[in-house]
Amino acid sequence: MPDIQQIFLFAAASAVLAITPGPDILYVVTRGMTQGRKAALSAAAGFSLGNIAHTTFAVLGLSAIVMSSVAIFTVIKLLGAAYLIYIGWKTFTAKGAALNGSDTKVLSPKSIFIQSITANMLNPKVALFFIAFLPQFVRAENGSAAAQMAVFGLIFILCTFAVFSFCGLLAGFIGDYLKRHESAGTLMNRIAGVILMTLGLSLALYKKA
Template sequence: MIPIETIAMFIVASAALSLSPGPDNIFVLTQSAMKGRKAGIFVTLGLCTGLMFHTAMVSLGIAAIFQTSELAFNTLKIIGALYLLYLAWQAFRSSAANFETVNDDLLDWKALYLRGIIMNITNPKVAIFFLAFLPQFADPSVGSITLQMILFGCLFIITTLVIFSSVAWSAGFLGEWLKSSEKSQSIINKMAGTVFVGLAIKLAVTSR
């Protein structure tokens, strides 16, 4: 059995990492501000589903491929960068009117959920991060390493879900204010587009 002290330390570390500025929480923030709290929650669920994918990869040892294969790493990061540029294009072309008419009935929850998944699994840095982070807390003397990796991955996902949902809820207040001002709506669309371009460039130039 994994010591409770180790689990507590892992949760604290996971919370600190989830709170630090990064592509995923910035993505949740911008989507929540543009489309409302529930949109941010569905994006968060998608991101956490992506983390399940990375947890499985690490548990099975597949993530090591991205650490050792430059071709695999570069291919995945290019796909991720292109997707971010696509999101930037969508944000730049969105008008104030489009922003204003968004409501719970019109939002495509499946699309938002899928967007979160794609955003997460096309970032090879997440796979490598999991490969480096999770094993630090595993101890062969307390049982199966694979099962420990799965447990730590689940704990990380739960922690991320709580924190990112809080970010989405808080950003929703910004979205409510934006609905009352067309100029503000235009500004947030341009800001979101700029953020996506910046994240795409950062991902494109990142190295293993």
């Protein structure tokens, strides 16, 4: 079992990493602005719970096996990239009128949750992160390495959900303000869509060191 000092240190590092700009937090913020706080929380829950699988795979050593296979890594990477580009395009082409309470179709919390957890699990960078990051905090004197990694994984999941939820709720309040400006929603969707598609292309071109 990790000691208290390690737990606090890991939690602080996890919070900093969670708030670092990336496709996950960008998606949460976008949903918060366009569809409100409930949508943002659904996205935050999806991305956070997706890390349960990554934690489990890291503990069992499966992530290392998968990442060592060029073919499997490439397939997962391209699937994740394609999914990010798809979400980005859907966001880019979405009409900002959704901000103004029109009948424009919006995603249900369930759909947002599924999109989020899928995007998280298809991102090989997350698996690589768990392989590289969690073991750095494991100490031989603290017992089972697998148990320690499981604890750290749980802490990371909780920190991610807390940070994403805070950012999503804040974005929801900003979205309430944007509802008064008809063109703001469309512009925001265009910007978010371009960023998501760019991140998707970046993932497609990503190569392991």
